[in-house]
Amino acid sequence: MTVPSSSRITGPVRVVGAGLLGASVGLGLRARGVDVLLDDASPAHLSLAVDYGAGRPDDGSVEPQLIVVAVPPDLVARVVLAELAAHPDAVVTDVASVKMAPLAELQAAGADLTRYIGSHPLAGRERGGPISARADLFIGRPWVVCGRPGTDRASISLLESLILDLGASPVEMATDDHDAAVALVSHTPQIVASLMARRLSGSTDAALGLAGQGLRDVTRIAASEPELWVQILGANAPAVVEILHAYRDDLDRVLAALGDVDASGARRALAEELAGGNLGVSRLPGKHGQDRRYSPIVVLVDDRPGELGRLFTELGEIGVNLEDLRLEHSPGAQVGLAEIAVLPEHLQRTIEELSARGWRIAG
CATH class of the missing domain: 3.40.50.720 (NAD(P)-binding Rossmann-like Domain)
Known part of the structure; x- marks a missing residue:
């Protein structure tokens, strides 16, 4: 050949x-x-x-x-x-x-x-x-x-x-560095997502009907094959256990604060845990591995054929590069939300150009 x-x-x-x-x-x-x-x-x-x-x-x-x-x-x-x-x-x-x-x-x-x-x-x-x-x-x-x-x-x-x-x-x-790294970025998230998704199994249809993109993002990987993950987690158990112990400590601090939210320092403790999450997310590399923040724009997109494609086409005509994209569409809604990410220096011009072309911008 x-x-x-x-x-x-x-x-x-x-x-x-x-x-x-x-x-x-x-x-x-x-x-x-x-x-x-x-x-x-x-x-x-x-x-x-x-x-x-x-x-x-x-x-x-x-x-x-x-x-x-x-x-x-x-x-x-x-x-x-x-x-x-x-x-x-x-x-x-x-x-x-x-x-x-x-x-x-x-x-x-x-x-x-x-x-x-x-x-x-x-x-x-x-x-x-x-x-x-x-x-x-x-x-x-x-x-x-x-x-x-x-x-x-x-x-x-x-x-x-x-x-x-x-x-x-x-x-x-190095082999040991790899296993420690995937315990943090892959194996522990699988457990966290699966345990969160398990809470949904006993919920009512009415409650699940309120679910938005945040819940779907958190639980997406929970659909993975349990048999395969039992093998993966078993083979990397020590590294995963170390992270889960630290995660349990985080949860204990949150539980203590929520157990008496009016106690002195409780709200500050919650704020610090949530701010820690902000810091962690900010360290995730973005497009092309760059540690760079983008500006989001939420565009309302009618639920009919060709609308999303039209949005992409008009972004190209405007001359703005789409750095990232998230879609959210609530069940039964006739409109979806397209959260597009652009460079901060292009934010205001993109909003003005899209608005002039008839797009509705949330917020």
Whole structure:
């Protein structure tokens, strides 16, 4: 197969595990003309991923240059060990969201780790399986590469070529630093979102009918697969527990203040906890990784075909770049709210131009 010059990968890539991540890797590479060899313990998963165009079944006729292991966390070490033995010339990586546990298993098994590099794309969806896979899943997302002292630089470069081909941004990080980081930015938020969403299960339909975008934002990831998350959380339990203990202390302070809100200092304690949240949010990097604040404008958009597209078109005609977008649409309402973010220096002009074109600006 002739690989387009736009592809950095020159040899076949074997993908073991044709679920969401594995099939998405396959789709992204196939879009660049890379020969993708698929394997999966489930014949149905494999067949479906092939039907969607994520690659071809690996018949053993060619040797892969690179192997991507995309299996559940509790199987990673076993599968990586088997792949290293079966393909002695290939570089092997995995995409599990925990890196310390499989590495420890491989070391205990006496594996030759000179060709193994753990990695983790910070991308996903609430639903899994090959049917949810997308070729653009990794575009613009960080992809952590956990090299170790003595790791061959050529092997790291090969893995980074795969990452760049998929549109992601490689980020080199030590294995333990990675697990501590994802405990904070991914694993603990999953627990918090799930526990909040669980409170909704016993609520009335009338109460849920009042839910706005804030609740949906907080609980969105609670739709993720429990079976997968039990494995992830179990593999990174110490780091998650440390954060949850601190979170429990925060909750205890809030409970104490709310328990007697008229007590001296109670309102100040609440204000400090809420202000701490403001500070944390302000540290999240925005577009292109910039730590920069944008100015929001809330535009009322009629619920009819083409209105949102017209808003985008007219923003382009005005010459204002859309830095971020959030949509909110209450059930039964005939109008939606589009919260657009622009650079502060463009705020007043954007409001005036949109108003002149007939758009209603909230507030």
